[in-house]
Amino acid sequence: MVNNVGIVTICDYQNYGNRLQNYAAQEVMKSLGCQVNTIVNVQKIGDQNKGNKNFGELSLIWMNIKNKLWYEMNKAKIIKSRNERIKAFENFTNEHIIETNFTLKDTDFNHAQLNKYDYFLVGSDQVWNPNYRYGSPIDFLRFAPKEKRIAYAPSFGVSSISDEYVEIYKKWILEMESLSVREEAGAKIIKDLTGRSAVVLVDPTLMLSKEKWLSLSKKAKNKPSKKYLLTYFLGVKTKELKKIIKKIALENDLEVVNLADIEDLKTYSADPAEFIDYINSSSVFLTDSFHGAVFSILLEKPFIVFNRNGNIPSMNSRIDMLLSTFKLLSRKWEGINKNVDIFNVNFQHIPSILEFERKKALNYLRKALRIEDIILHED
Secondary structure (H helix, E strand, O other): OOOOOEEEEEOOOOOOHHHHHHHHHHHHHHOOOOOEEEEEEEOOOOHHHHHHHHHHHHHHHHHHHHHHHHHHHHHHHHHHHHHHHHHHHHHHHHHOOOOEEEEEOOEEEOOOOHOOEEEEOOOOOOOOOOHHHHOOOOHHOOOOHHHHHHOOOOOOOOOOOHHHHHHHHHHHHOOOOOOOOOOOOHHHHHHHHHOOOOOOOOOOOHHHHHHHHHHHHOOOOOOOOEEEEEEEEOOOOHHHHHHHHHHHHHHHOOEEEEEEEOOOOOHHOOHHHHHHHHHHOOOOEEEOOOHHHHHHHHHHEEEEEEEEEEEEEOOOOHHHHHHHHOOOOOHHHHHHHHHHHHHHHOOOOOOHHHHHHHHHHHHHHHHHHHHHHHHEOOO
């Protein structure tokens, strides 16, 4: 019997990691013989406004006077580029991710369409991060019978849960039928809250091969013809960080390309398929992003990881866990002692680690979905 599976994840049409992990989870489910689509979902209005307000305030705090003046001078171009970016992400989603034609809200779980699903899978990404999702019952599959609930490598994104969420997190996690997380820190949170043990699984993006990802990529429209240094930072680019980027670029005769940086309008509207191409074609990749590090590993590109700066709870432990798993902690900026270290990365041990982690995840999913052994295959 073919299982019909509904994926529940954050529906973020502006974030590379979110779109690519959603696609990867879908492809993993398909490889296991499932019919699958992603259930479009939103939090209740009050929480969405709360999140948008906080993000706007933080953005203004991070901006210095020069940037605010630049913003005012280029406002029309910025609005145009932002709209193009959202449209590009929506087009990618429409082309590569099968979404529902209905939207699930945590104030309304009465959708007859939900009855057709044999299982619901929540993850990956930071669906259990209370600073982003504010304890939404959607993310704990509260709309589904317990026996249909599967957690597939969800991330808390933080190392502890604030008091206001402790009781509902404890209750909802205890009611999860199949339980896994993406980081050891998440497993510790679950153990401390509930006493349950959760298996730690890799992000679904790591379940797909380099070849699969390259087949999804497309040539970036504004990719330089000469060699370039690529950056992708979700936190604040401090003066010190900007100096480091400039120094590495000058010493190695590299052009600098900045992804998801509104000040680099040429690349700001690049879609997730171009994101892969930008990384794959770069000479070196500098990032503070979890998924930035993931794709550096998958595509075997020289990369350097920096701690994320900004007035938000630290999420650096997620990347530390990733680098530790793949024995690449030396790729943190603190471990780069000379110029040659920037490009000297040993990826020879990666395939065996990937094989082990992929088998562990597939075994977990087979058990959760109650299916016989199937070898992962990619179309």
